[in-house]
Amino acid sequence: MFHIYCPYCCEYREEEEFHVAGQAHIARPLDPDACTDKEWGEFMYFRANPRGIHHELWVHGAGCRKYFNVTRDTQTYEIKEVYKVGEKPSVVADQAK
Amino acid sequence: MSDVKVEAVELAPVDKLVTKQLPAAEIVGESPLHHADLISVAEHGPQEGGVHFHERKLMGLLTLRCLPSAEQQEVIKALLGVALPMQPLTSVTADDSPIGKVSVRWVSPDEWLIIVAGEQAFELETRFFEQLTGHYSLVNISGGTTIFDVSGRHVVDMLKKSTPVDLHGSEFPVGKVVSTVFAKSGAMICRVAEDQFELVVRRSFADYLWLWIQDASREYGLVVHH
Numbered sequence: 001m002f003h004i005y006c007p008y009c010c011e012y013r014e015e016e017e018f019h020v021a022g023q024a025h026i027a028r029p030l031d032p033d034a035c036t037d038k039e040w041g042e043f044m045y046f047r048a049n050p051r052g053i054h055h056e057l058w059v060h061g062a063g064c065r066k067y068f069n070v071t072r073d074t075q076t077y078e079i080k081e082v083y084k085v086g087e088k089p090s091v092v093a094d095q096a097k
Numbered sequence: 098m099s100d101v102k103v104e105a106v107e108l109a110p111v112d113k114l115v116t117k118q119l120p121a122a123e124i125v126g127e128s129p130l131h132h133a134d135l136i137s138v139a140e141h142g143p144q145e146g147g148v149h150f151h152e153r154k155l156m157g158l159l160t161l162r163c164l165p166s167a168e169q170q171e172v173i174k175a176l177l178g179v180a181l182p183m184q185p186l187t188s189v190t191a192d193d194s195p196i197g198k199v200s201v202r203w204v205s206p207d208e209w210l211i212i213v214a215g216e217q218a219f220e221l222e223t224r225f226f227e228q229l230t231g232h233y234s235l236v237n238i239s240g241g242t243t244i245f246d247v248s249g250r251h252v253v254d255m256l257k258k259s260t261p262v263d264l265h266g267s268e269f270p271v272g273k274v275v276s277t278v279f280a281k282s283g284a285m286i287c288r289v290a291e292d293q294f295e296l297v298v299r300r301s302f303a304d305y306l307w308l309w310i311q312d313a314s315r316e317y318g319l320v321v322h323h
Contacts, residue, residue: 008185008205009275014261066206
């Protein structure tokens with residue numbers, strides 16, 4: 001079980017109250033009409049599946065019902081950081097590797 | 098692939114239609130636990146036990162959603178008699194507000210639950226739409242919810258079986274309010290006194306939770322009040 005810090009309720013709650021809502025920071029194309037099928041398809045359906053640091057969107061479904069971001073290590077399951085929607089993560093994967 | 102593009106339309110301000118949800122005087126309101134006949138249970142059931150249960154039925158519950166400006170906060174304070182609790186997981190209660198006893202709970206950064214007596218909900222709603230301007234939403238959810246008052250020296254033991262929230266006094270002081278999972282359903286739990294909690298539950302889950310609370314309280318003895 002995860003013990004997740006909700007940045008809106010400002011306290012830790014059990015994982016049972018939360019749901020994961022997929023990869024975070026997916027920018028919607030500003031002009032969908034100008035997208036090629038490939039670009040639109042990648043936006044719609046293709047998601048990163050990294051081994052290591054991953055930024056995810058979670059929702060505190062049973063609590064305040066707000067979405068927020070979680071940086072999680074997919075190898076160890078360790079939650080590195082929790083931050084609100086619109087904020088930038090401070091823990092990011094090492095691109096050089 | 099294409100999106101429908103909607104042109105911005107200038108909408109003329111319309112008066113909000115407030116519906117009086119209370120039935121006529123000759124119609125008897127029935128709570129979600131009407132079928133459980135809590136009057137008989139209270140009369141013939143045990144009079145002593147570790148958990149006390151009471152359904153505070155047919156209360157007026159209003160959901161307020163907004164990101165209140167300082168000005169709006171002033172108007173809301175005048176309407177409710179208390180300021181909106183802006184700190185997460187807090188609640189305020191007042192006995193002598195303009196609309197009688199009122200309790201306001203923080204639900205999320207832009208959402209509050211206002212609890213008043215059942216007959217006051219329509220009045221309060223009307224006053225809100227008359228006096229509060231700007232961007233906000235107020236919805237009467239009285240019909241979709243009911244309130245369980247649970248208390249007694251074993252009330253925390255009973256709640257521990259039902260919810261993962263830490264109920265220790267250091268983590269859950271009097272006045273704190275949380276929305277959480279409760280017995281595979283959900284509830285908004287507020288600690289009103291050291292051994293007294295108030296659960297706001299969904300109408301459709303009321304019977305299930307009543308059965309659950311009876312089961313969870315069996316080892317401590319359940320006293321039903323009417």
